[in-house]
Amino acid sequence: MKKVLVISGHPNLSQSIANQTIIDSLTSGLNSVEIRRLDTLYPTEQIDVAAEQQALLNADVIVWQFPFYWYSMPALMKKWLDEVFLHGFAHGSTAKLGGKTLQISFTTGASGEEYTEGQAMNFPIEAFMPAFQQIAALCGMHFAPPIYSTGMMYLEGLSSAQDLQNVTAKAKDHAARLIQQIQQL
Template sequence: MQKNILIVAGHPNLSQSLANRTILDEVAKQLPQAEIRKLSELYPDYRIDVAAEQAALQNADVIVWQFPFSWYALPGLMKVWLDEVFLHGFAHGSTAKLVGKKLILSFTTGAPEASYAHEGFMRHSVEDYLAAFESTAILCGLDLQPAVYTCGIGYTTRDNETAIAAQREAAKKHAQRLLAAIEVV
């Protein structure tokens, strides 16, 4: 059975992204049938076309949220998208339309993985920060899959060609893990 795959790209400025743009480009090459909705290109003014977004979600079997971890959550534009699109009666409630759809969180973090440990700088693991996403999935009847993430993707090394190449390679590996996660759902 062909799966309808929807990828919602929540980077606030995808044209300036290295990792998120690379991840999306790699996935698009392997899954040309996937619908990729780049929020920063569709809604630079933050005026979300709710009907179009809800229609895309209803058509999907697998929903991927691709984003950079921003203050331990969704970036602003993607949060606006969630607030405006995931309305009662559509995303949750007795007439919810998303029940049973697979949801995969795919994201990058600026801080290195070692920072996301109980004994690390953040004092929390990445998984600790995912509780709100889990609650959202439960409320909406979405089948939340294991998250796919890559740590250490930051802007501070953007003038270093070696670091840029390493981040690009990490993004390509991330894309392969995301493709594998999509394949098994």
């Protein structure tokens, strides 16, 4: 059984329908999983680098779960990456993450149609993946095909009950696809 480490990069997971549903589904759907919620572990953004590096070393599959912010990861998750994926640990001649799998999993508020030329996002989602692929390559990690879901917008007080049902159903489907892919790695 592969050990799975999930790094939850949502800045306030308790207010997220989609990402919280995905995390809950991973917790119940995978046998050997550790969830590290950056929002609750590091509310002051003081990252315990040694603890994070040890968690990474203990894992076979590393999942980054996050909402897509400005075509990348949220700020706290980027800070985590900058501080934890150090030369000599994550990459370089003494890299320790080589051979592990990096699985990115994310949600977007924008619809899939908006990720096309001439629309609001102007590029397909795949156009934003090279930076993630390069992180994996630099670290000698296998980059698994990304799992993502679009149109995951729900705003309490503004969205309808039907919107909530739709986002929840899409999040459960997202988690099922992610679990299936992890199990096939």
